[in-house]
Amino acid sequence: MSEPRAVVIENDxxxxxxxxxxxxxxxxxxxxxxxxxxGLSEAAARRPDVILLDLGLPDIDGNDVxxxxxxxxxxxxxxxSARGDENGKVRALDAGADDYLVxxxxxxxxxxxxxxxxxxxxxxxxxxxxxxxxxxxxDVAAHRVTVRGEHVHLTATEFKLLSELVRASGRVLxxxxxxxxxxxxxxxxxxxxxxxxxxxxxxxxxxxxxxxxLLQTEVGVGYRLVAGDDxxxx
Amino acid sequence: MGAVVRYPGxxxxxxxxxxxxxxxxxxxxxxxxxxGVFNAASLSMLYLLGVVCCxxxxxxxPAVLAAVTGGLAYNFCFTEPRWSLHxxxxxxxxxxxxxxxxxLVVAELAARLRAEALIARMREVRATEVSALSEALLGAxxxxxxxxxxxxxxxxxxxxxxxxxxxxxxxxxxxxxxxxVERVPFAADVVRWVVVEGxxxxxxxxxxxxxxxxYVPARTPHRTLGVLIVAPYDAGSLLPPEPRAALANHARQIxxxxxxxxxxxxxxxxxxxxxxxxxxxxLLAGLSHDLRxxxxxxxxxxxxxxxxxxxxxxxxKELLHTIHDESQRMARLTDNLLDMARLINGPTSVKAEWIxxxxxxxxxxxxxxxxxxxxxxxxxxxxxxxxxFVDPVLFERVIVNLMENALKYxxxxxxxxxxxxSGGHDADTLLLGVLxxxxxLARETKSRIFEPFYRGLPEGEQSGxxxxxxxCRAVVELHRGxxxxxxxxxxxxxxxxxxxxxxxxxxxxxTEVEE
Numbered sequence: 089m090s091e092p093r094a095v096v097i098e099n100d101x102x103x104x105x106x107x108x109x110x111x112x113x114x115x116x117x118x119x120x121x122x123x124x125x126x127g128l129s130e131a132a133a134r135r136p137d138v139i140l141l142d143l144g145l146p147d148i149d150g151n152d153v154x155x156x157x158x159x160x161x162x163x164x165x166x167x168x169s170a171r172g173d174e175n176g177k178v179r180a181l182d183a184g185a186d187d188y189l190v191x192x193x194x195x196x197x198x199x200x201x202x203x204x205x206x207x208x209x210x211x212x213x214x215x216x217x218x219x220x221x222x223x224x225x226x227d228v229a230a231h232r233v234t235v236r237g238e239h240v241h242l243t244a245t246e247f248k249l250l251s252e253l254v255r256a257s258g259r260v261l262x263x264x265x266x267x268x269x270x271x272x273x274x275x276x277x278x279x280x281x282x283x284x285x286x287x288x289x290x291x292x293x294x295x296x297x298x299x300x301x302l303l304q305t306e307v308g309v310g311y312r313l314v315a316g317d318d319x320x321x322x
Numbered sequence: 323m324g325a326v327v328r329y330p331g332x333x334x335x336x337x338x339x340x341x342x343x344x345x346x347x348x349x350x351x352x353x354x355x356x357x358g359v360f361n362a363a364s365l366s367m368l369y370l371l372g373v374v375c376c377x378x379x380x381x382x383x384p385a386v387l388a389a390v391t392g393g394l395a396y397n398f399c400f401t402e403p404r405w406s407l408h409x410x411x412x413x414x415x416x417x418x419x420x421x422x423x424x425x426l427v428v429a430e431l432a433a434r435l436r437a438e439a440l441i442a443r444m445r446e447v448r449a450t451e452v453s454a455l456s457e458a459l460l461g462a463x464x465x466x467x468x469x470x471x472x473x474x475x476x477x478x479x480x481x482x483x484x485x486x487x488x489x490x491x492x493x494x495x496x497x498x499x500x501x502x503v504e505r506v507p508f509a510a511d512v513v514r515w516v517v518v519e520g521x522x523x524x525x526x527x528x529x530x531x532x533x534x535x536x537y538v539p540a541r542t543p544h545r546t547l548g549v550l551i552v553a554p555y556d557a558g559s560l561l562p563p564e565p566r567a568a569l570a571n572h573a574r575q576i577x578x579x580x581x582x583x584x585x586x587x588x589x590x591x592x593x594x595x596x597x598x599x600x601x602x603x604x605l606l607a608g609l610s611h612d613l614r615x616x617x618x619x620x621x622x623x624x625x626x627x628x629x630x631x632x633x634x635x636x637x638x639k640e641l642l643h644t645i646h647d648e649s650q651r652m653a654r655l656t657d658n659l660l661d662m663a664r665l666i667n668g669p670t671s672v673k674a675e676w677i678x679x680x681x682x683x684x685x686x687x688x689x690x691x692x693x694x695x696x697x698x699x700x701x702x703x704x705x706x707x708x709x710x711f712v713d714p715v716l717f718e719r720v721i722v723n724l725m726e727n728a729l730k731y732x733x734x735x736x737x738x739x740x741x742x743x744s745g746g747h748d749a750d751t752l753l754l755g756v757l758x759x760x761x762x763l764a765r766e767t768k769s770r771i772f773e774p775f776y777r778g779l780p781e782g783e784q785s786g787x788x789x790x791x792x793x794c795r796a797v798v799e800l801h802r803g804x805x806x807x808x809x810x811x812x813x814x815x816x817x818x819x820x821x822x823x824x825x826x827x828x829x830x831x832x833t834e835v836e837e
Contacts, residue, residue: 102619110626170614171657174715192618192653194625194646231837243834280676284831287678287708297680298687298701298740305685308715 092206093117093136097127097153098168099145103191107140110195111202124148128156131163137209138202141185142168143176151180158184164205168193174308181262181309188260188309204258204315219254219316221302224293226254233293240292245270249285250313253303258315260306286311342384345372346392350399362400363417369396373425377432385433389425396421448568451479455572459579463586468579472550476572480565482554486540487513488580489548508551512537517546522570524552526560536560538569540577547580613656620649647692654689654726658789661719662774665796672716672800676709676828679742679754686721693729698737707744709828710752712821716797720805723790724756724817732760732814745820752803752821759814768807794819 094116098104104120111118119134121127124145131139139157143150154165164186169177177188186205189198219226223236228251233240242250252269253261261269263279271278286305290297304312349368356365369392377385397407401414409415455475462468469486477484485506512530516523516537523529524536534557540548550573554560560569624646628639664670683701687694710717721740728738736759745751763771770776774792791805798805803821810816 100615100618102616103622106619106622106626110622113626113630171660191614192621192649195622196625196629198622241836243836245834247837280829281831283675283677283681284709284828287681288831290678290680290684296701298683298703299699300684304688305681307685307718 091115091117092138093119093134094138094140094202095119095121095127095130095134095136096140097121097124097130097145098140098142099123100142103142103168107198110198114199116202124150124153128153131157131161136163138206139163139165140168140202141165143173143180144170151176151183154180154183154185162209164202164209166201166205177309178262178264181260182264186259200258200315208256208259217254219257219313221314221316224302226250228254235293242289242292246285246289246292249282250289253311253313257313260310260312262310264310266310338380338384339387341380342376342388343391345376346388346395348372349392350395354399357400357404362396362402362414365400366396366417366421369393369421370425370428373428374432377429378436381436382429382433385429386426389422389429392425393418393422448479448565451475452568452572456575459575462579462583464583465580468576468583472572472576476550476552476569480552480554480569481556481559482552484553485551486576487549487551489517489546506535506551506553508535508537509533513549513551516549520546522566525554525557526562526566536566536569538566538573540573540580542577542581547577547584550576609656609659613659614653617649617653617656621646621653624649650692654722655789657719658723658793662789662793662796665793665800670716670800672713674711674713674801676711677714677717678709679703679707682710682714682718682721683740686718686725689722690725690729693726697729697734699725700737700739701741702739703742704744707742707752710742710754710821711823711828712752712801713797716800720794720797720819721754721756723794724819727790727817728756728758728760728815732758736760736814744823746822750823750825752819752823754819754821755816757810757814757816759810759812762809762813762815763807771807772805 092115094111096104096107096111096118098107098120099122104122108118108120119130119136121130124147127139127141127145130136141150141153141157145153150167154167157163157165165184167177167180167185167188169180169188169190171190177190181188186208187201189201217228219228225234227233231247233242233247233250248270249266252266263282264276267275267278267282271281275281286303287297290300290303293302294300302314304314306312346369349372353365353368369388372392373385373388376388394407397409397418398405401409401411401418403410409418452475455471458471458475459468462471465488469488472486473484476482483506485508487508509530512523512533512535515529516539520539520541521527521529522536522538524533525531526536530537534553536552536554538550538552539546540550550569552560552569560566624642628642628646680701680703683703687699725738725740732738738759739755739757741753741755741757743753743755745753772791772795773788775788776792795805798819798821801821803819805817805819808816808818
């Protein structure tokens with residue numbers, strides 16, 4: 089299998105250098121672009137397996153680049169954002185970005201995100217899968233959740249919520265995406281419901297709900313179920 | 323319009339009496355040639371004319387003198403026998419006495435007429451000056467301008483030298499601020515009395531009545547802004563109540579003008595303060611943005627090296643960990659800077675929602691991964707408290723900052739505790755505590771530690787610029803809550819946050835069957 093290709097759309101030169109070094113070291117063929125326009129043409133020309141897009145580009149708004157990409161490709165896009173730009177991140181994720189990174193981020197986080205995004209893109213079927221991580225096993229098809237071998241009793245809503253997270257395991261899901269998937273589009277803004285149900289899931293599945301290992305909170309954005317053990321560990 | 327109303331001979335009182343004698347002499351001189359033509363009684367009219375003139379132009383005293391000496395002159399020069407003070411005829415005697423009596427009456431009337439005319443004149447001058455002063459005060463833009471206007475207009479209207487003493491902000495005049503005594507010899511203790519009592523003093527009043535000067539306080543209903551000191555050329559001119567009432571009016575006008583000038587100055591100062599704040603904000607925001615970019619590369623590159631061959635030896639691993647941890651710490655620092663800049667930018671709205679407490683603590687712990695490595699963190703959330711009604715993004719910063727401080731300033735082998743309880747009358751207050759077993763804080767530090775840029779430790783012992791707690795306080799106050807620190811029994815500090823919560827608690831979830 090040839091090397092996976094990545095297009096990096098980033099205006100800051102030292103960050104570009106770092107990304108090229110890390111991705112190159114991890115076996116990617118890296119193509120750099122300094123501006124949104126150049127990034128779009130690189131993406132069209134190189135047909136990458138993954139795209140890294142900084143939201144703070146000087147020439148075009150990052151969300152516009154994303155919209156234009158999504159109009160013709162489903163290639164996974166990971167956005168790079170600054171802290172404090174919660175609205176920008178959520179907008180991008182709701183508009184089709186697959187995941188996000190906040191500056192400053194570590195190289196392990198970066199590579200993990202890319203791996204997860206590519207894995208989801210490569211999956212041919214939406215088949216029900218089995219999720220394994222630490223002592224937790226979630227079998228969506230069999231409708232069965234166990235922690236350390238013990239059966240855990242979930243309500244229908246709790247299970248629905250959990251299965252959405254499993255389906256996207258390793259990737260972030262925004263509040264809106266989760267609410268729409270579990271409760272329907274009319275409840276897209278009832279964030280408090282979502283939070284309270286996530287608290288219940290945490291108390292049932294986590295050893296210490298104040299130090300969750302599986303069900304991670306992405307503040308101001310949504311939630312993420314940490315990638316299962318079958319993924320190459322970060 | 324600057325002429326002070328004077329009358330002839332005002333500066334030479336004796337001169338008026340001399341003039342009266344001159345007038346009598348004139349009447350005599352005019353009458354003598356006609357002594358044989360007209361009878362004596364007719365010629366007495368000349369003296370009456372003289373008395374009237376003296377009364378109108380010279381005043382009561384000289385007019386009386388003119389009446390008496392005129393009568394005597396008439397007796398001496400015109401009545402038979404001439405050139406003696408004897409009077410032979412009965413009608414001449416009558417004329418003589420009538421002349422003197424009428425002369426005295428006329429003297430009195432003429433003098434009163436003159437006084438009235440003078441008062442009317444004075445009133446006219448004062449009225450003109452009052453309106454001129456009012457108008458001029460409208461345009462005055464400084465205390466100096468007001469003082470000069472007072473000196474010019476009030477001085478003219480009242481024939482006096484004027485001094486206006488303007489107080490500091492509270493209206494009290496400390497002795498060091500009194501101008502040197504120059505034209506107007508005022509007394510400092512009278513000034514002080516006037517400021518304290520808020521009443522006039524000096525000549526014409528019952529207080530310090532023997533002073534040559536008149537002191538009037540310039541006050542608004544709230545406070546005394548200054549003292550108007552009047553040194554009349556004629557001390558007696560302020561004895562009647564009318565000019566003193568007029569002065570009190572002027573003093574009020576001046577007080578209003580001073581008030582206006584003061585508020586204008588405060589507004590200007592506020593405008594300047596706002597400009598400085600704006601610059602500071604822009605600087606903070608710019609700084610933190612500029613710091614963040616190199617940080618991103620530092621954190622990223624160091625973590626990359628850690629996962630590679632370069633990290634094989636223990637010492638390289640240690641070094642790389644250090645670079646990585648310190649860059650993350652700097653990143654948190656610039657986060658605080660940026661948040662602080664945005665909060666100062668205010669008004670920041672609090673987007674509060676019901677958020678489970680374990681979720682906030684969990685994400686805070688994740689953010690402190692590096693510094694919390696190998697540290698014991700005990701969390702105690704008192705049931706049935708599950709959720710807090712706060713802004714999740716803002717409040718999480720508070721928890722991160724408090725926990726980071728606790729970890730930084732306590733020994734590595736000690737545990738920190740995060741406690742959550744409900745308090746208040748109806749359990750409608752959230753209480754969050756972060757407790758450590760560090761060295762504790764000095765009493766002076768405890769009260770100041772929430773100030774921006776204040777640090778309890780001397781420079782260099784721990785990294786940081788002292789913004790973390792200031793940020794916490796800003797966020798807590800946005801939630802209408804409180805933040806404070808207490809000593810713990812057994813050593814260490816306990817930082818507490820309270821935030822009012824809506825009664826009723828978080829919304830209930832619909833009950834479902836578990837499978």
